[in-house]
Amino acid sequence: MALSASDVPTMYTVLVNSLSADEAARRPAEAALAQCETRPGFCSCLLEIISARGLACREDVRLLATVYFKNSINRYWRHRRDSYGISNEEKDHLRKNLLLNMREENSQIALQLAVLISKIARLDYPKEWPELLSVLAQQLQSADVLASHRVFMVLFRTLKELSTKRLAVDQKNYAEITGHLFEYTWNLWKSDVQTILQNLSMLSQRNDIDSVFEQSNDLALICDRWLLCLMIVRLLIFSGYASDSRTAQEVWQVREVCPTVLTAIKSLLPYYDTFKDKHAKLCDFAKRACTKLMKVLVTLQGRHPYSFVHETVLSATVDFCLNMITNPEQTGTTFEEFLIQSMVLVKSVLECKEYRPSPMGRVINENEPLSLEQRKKNFAAVASDMLKVILSGDRVVLLCNILVRRYFIFTAKDLEEWSENPESFHHEQNLVQWTEKKRPCAEALFIVIFEKYRELLAPVVVSVLREAMAISPPQETEVTAGMLLKDASYTAAGHVYYELSNYLSFNEWFHGSLSIEISNHHPNMRIIRRKIALLLGHWISEIKGDTRKLVYRALVGLLQDNDIAVRLAACSSLCYLFQESCFSELDLFECLPTCWTMSFKLIEDVQEFDSKVQVLNFISVLLEHAGDKVIPFACQLSQFFQMIWNESAGESLLQIQLLTALRTFVSSLGFQSPLSYHMLIPILQSGINIDSPDALNLLEDSVLLWEATLSNAPSIVPQLLDLFPYLVGIMNRSFDHLEVTMKIIEDYIIFGGSEFLKSHGASLANIIDTIVGNVNDKGLLTALPIVDLLIQIFPLEAPPLISSALQKLTFISLSQDDGQNPSRTTVRASSGAILARLLVMNTNFSAQLLSEPALLASIQQAGISVNNNLLFSLVDMWIDKVDDANAIQQKEYAMALSVILTLQVPQVIDKLDDILRKP
Incomplete structure (x- = not known):
């Protein structure tokens, strides 16, 4: 049932209760909101609450309403099969009313509104919301500073969202937006910077800065709007044009903007020191503004390196940055963030591959237009000459x-x-991160x-x-x-x-x-x-x-x-x-005892995650190179690993590192690995249990450890045998670990023998049946050797267990080849070889399998011609696919055909010439 305007008071009450400290009131309110968010009209009710400014509506409730609104956009704005979606009529209503409510005095709510408008714009602009940017452009010209500030906040968030769309049509739209918005935004930025500098100059001469600044609320808004303008200008130049490193076409805005930005930096820098001891907010603004301005220069140089090649841009900027780095006291400015950005810019210029001169030199040809590569060479030559002047040897x-x-x-x-x-x-x-700290x-x-x-x-x-x-x-x-x-x-x-x-x-x-x-x-x-x-x-x-x-x-x-x-x-x-x-391994072996002891002590002494990972990595390196020399320390290492596992509960990243070290440890121990089982198997059991809280993070490394444990085990002990049922849950969950799980099954079949088949035959059959018919050809080729191995080792016991999978393999063997998919041919050949082996090693079961009426019916329903006899169809398949089989499979085909020939069936005797002609 849809929500309407009459439900707004009830919705407001529910939001109030969801903010209550009383759990008895909060829990039902949160549940009610969860139910309401799927109902039509929910977002409209929220927008009514957001729009209700005044004493009657609490600010925290309005803020919560914007958060719920924003989350609803993520979940329901797009129509999906698994969500209800918001109707087109309600969407239209919301879009229109959002643009009428941008002048929001509460800065937190204003930010949330800007974010949610930008999220809608990413999905709906320009098709469903073509008027968005024209409405924003009109409201940008408002004389009301607060209204203008909020519109710029919305515009910045919207442009940022739209810049992430990478399709050619979206990039073309962005280029058009840049053409419409750049000039006005840039002119406003230049106007605001003059206003800001005049006010800062005036305030620097006053003794009552605090009172004057507090009374002038517009100045703070203008400063913030100016920074938003700066970020919009950067976005428009960055995303509105393809990088000139690919096109070698100059972006004129770079030469327009960068010198002005550099001038603004030089004008604002002194105010950092001026207000450092006088006014914290103004000092912070000067610091923030200069850092952001320098980041703009860094960004534009990286995006449009060729457009940066100009005396007033490249030379002036690098020269200024070098002076700041080598003599910051000259300007009295020493704050770290600005120095870092100055270093980043110089580093970026020095590393810029576009500025490396060509050995061919500059291309001069007045009669014909220059090619792309020739233009690039010319830009590189000019840049190289500039840098030689700026970066003299001294x-x-x-x-x-x-x-x-x-x-x-x-x-x-x-x-x-x-x-x-x-x-x-x-x-x-x-x-x-090297860009975060000065050193x-x-x-x-x-x-x-x-x-x-x-x-x-x-x-x-x-x-x-x-x-x-x-x-x-x-x-x-x-x-x-x-x-x-x-x-x-x-x-x-x-x-x-x-x-x-x-x-x-x-x-x-x-x-x-x-x-x-x-x-x-x-x-x-x-x-x-x-x-x-x-x-x-x-x-x-x-x-x-x-x-x-x-x-x-x-x-x-x-x-x-x-x-x-x-x-x-x-x-x-x-x-x-x-x-x-x-x-030298000898040198390693000499210091090994001390290394173990000191590593154990170090990991006990450290507290931070990075330290523990570093020590575990060192231990893994030691284990990798120590080989069987680790055996005398097996007991110590087992105790150490157990302690770290227990202490790292809930720290998945650390436990992943530990599982990696354990895998190396087990491989180093080799057939002595049972020395570690008292520690290893409980850890392994925890990691392969898909119901454990950390299963998502630990499963991959735990399965690899499981395989390493089995491949290094001298025999399958009962504790290892008891782990096998966990494999059923892993395979039912996904086939992400198919390759390694097949190795695990192979180890169990070979080393576990009849005891394994007796204990876990049903589980094994479940896994094989889940795989066959549900994975792609690559996955099937990974799994088929296991089916073949089962028949080899347990020719009488295994086939009845995996009867369902064998029926699927029969269907696959007799299906048609896909000429566009060579792997399908390989799968058919491998499936046929398994059925050939089955015929040789368990003829009675093979006859029973091929005489199943249900199997024959399903094959015929699929349109596969079998002439009412699956055995004869298999004979045709073996003869036909023998050239696609490998050497072992060809032998299996040959043995199966030999067995059938002994039956002296006329239909097979008729094919004797075809059989003998095959290699």
């Missing part, structure tokens, strides 16, 4: 020095964070600039390294500027080891400095010990001869360090060393 050396000497250096705050939580500090330095970003830029100017910069890095080692000797224990510079220089040397090996002897470096610093256990030396641990992992390919054994021992020693960050760094580098192609 400037590149300066940038390299600044990155190492300033941005690689640990600050007092860094060291304080390290002391408070070494584990978190380690992961933040090594696992954080990783500087390291990423350093790697790129070194790669481009390696011959120029290699001596510079070596010089910094030697300078640092000279002013901070190995025995120094005070945290001095020299020690911090040495840490920074080691960081640089680790990143560019591949080039420094031509300038620096690792053996001399290790024996003369690194080994001494590693053995210095003073707490302050953790800075250097951790960096050396990471450094050794980088320089792995340069560690030669006897030094390699010393490096192993040094890193194993660092696993015993008092600082967790140092131990985790050592753990990481040992993984690299043991995975390296020329590692």
Whole structure:
């Protein structure tokens, strides 16, 4: 029954009750809403509540109504078979009234309205809602700042949604939208930036900033609208045109927008410092605005690199960013987010493949239009010339020095964070996304600039390294500027080891400095010990001869360090060393006992997920290379794995890593794997139980572990035999793990023997019957060898169990080939070979199977001509398909035909010439 306007008060009451802290009121209200959301008119009632502004309607209830409305769009706006859907009449009503209610004072509700309008637009624009953008464009020109702001909020969300549609017609529509909206939006943005700068200049000279700013509510809205305009401009240029890296066609808006954006950055930057101690909101705005403006430049350079090639764009922007990186104090601006974006832009330009000059040089041809490739070469040549001017040798050396000497250096705050939580500090330095923190970003830029100017910069890095080692000797224990510079220089040397090996002897470096610093256990030396641990992992390919054994021992020693960050760094580098192609197994075996002990202790000491995964990965590497040398430690490792499994309950990602390690452990133990069964089988049982809460996440790795356990088992013990019924549930759920489950069944058949068939024959028959006829040809070819194996090993016992599957194989064998599908021919040949084997090994059952009236009837109903005798039809099939069969299948065909010939049936004797002519 449809809801109407008379139901709005009741709906309002239900929404109020659903927000109640009293569970007795909240639960029935939530249930009522769940029932109502499928009824026609539900969204219309919600829109009435959202539109009811004033004291009589609570804001939190209106907000909840927008959330329910938004969720209903996701579920019911499109008509699906499994949902009721919203009628076209109600949709039309909702679309019209939503556009009348955009001027919403509550910012949270306004945001939700913008999101839900954008979701509808993605589905309905332009076919069902052609007037949407024209209505928005009209309302953009409103003198009411709040109304204009809300329209821009809706427009931004809508354009963002539409930009994700990738069909050619949708991209064409977006290009048309860009043509209609860009000019007005861009002009408003330019106008607003002047208004903002004038107001900021005025406020910077006032002592009563707080009172003036609070009274001027329009300024805050204009600032926010200006940022929305900026994001809309970015979207229009980014998605309104194909990337010029493909078309080599200039996007004129890039040259129009980027210089103005750069000017705006330069104008706004000083206000960050101006308001830093005076007004938090204005300071935050200046910070946010400058960062977003720089992100726009980064985005447009990446999307339209050729349009960026202009003196007022590429040269000016890179020059500005380089100045910011090398001398931020000049502008008084040092906030991290802006410096990161400046580094990102320089890195993006240096990496840009479109700016790499062609060896052929620039193409000059005034008489004929240039081809696409010629235009690209010209752009690349111009860009290369610009970058040579901007990035002179001296400037590149300066940038390299600044990155190492300033941005690689640990600050007092860094060291304080390290002391408070070494584990978190380690992961933040090594696992954080490089664009999120200043130091990783500087390291990423350093790697790129070194790669481009390696011959120029290699001596510079070596010089910094030697300078640092000279002013901070190995025995120094005070945290001095020299020690911090040495840490920074080691960081640089680790990143560019591949080039420094031509300038620096690792053996001399290790024996003369690194080994001494590693053995210095003073707490302050953790800075250097951790960096050396990471450094050794980088320089792995340069560690030669006897030094390699010393490096192993040094890193194993660092696993015993008092600082967790140092131990985790050592753990990481040992993984690299043991995975390296020329590692020494003898050296590994020597340090194996210590590695196990220290790994067990480390995983007990760490708390964070990333740390536990790292240690488990290290243990997996050790297990992989230790082979049967792991057997003496089987008991310790079993206890360790059991403890980690118990402690990681509910942490699926960690348990997946553990299951992977267990698979390696079982493979290393080989036929000694029963030593671990007391730990292994309960874990395995938990992982393959499809009713367990984590089954979705753990099943794949658990099934792989199951197969590894069986393939390494010396025999099938009762505990392993009892696991088989879980396979029925897995196969009934899906065929995602078909290949590995067939290997599991094969292991059970071969090693379990008659005891397995007696205990689980019915379950096995269920699985085979589920597969045959329900999987595609590839899946069937995976499963058929199991049917063949069953008949080979249990020729008398197995066929009656799998009678249904054998009937399906008979049907498949006698069906017609699909000339467009070679795999169907292979399936027919394989199915026929199984029936041939059955005839040879259990002639009586074969005769019984082929005389089933139901089978004959179903084959005839499918239109397959069998002349009322399935055996003769099979003979024809064997003769016909013998060329498509493999060598073993051909032998099976031949034996089956030999058996039939002994029966001296006239119809078969007549085919003797055909049989003898076949190979």
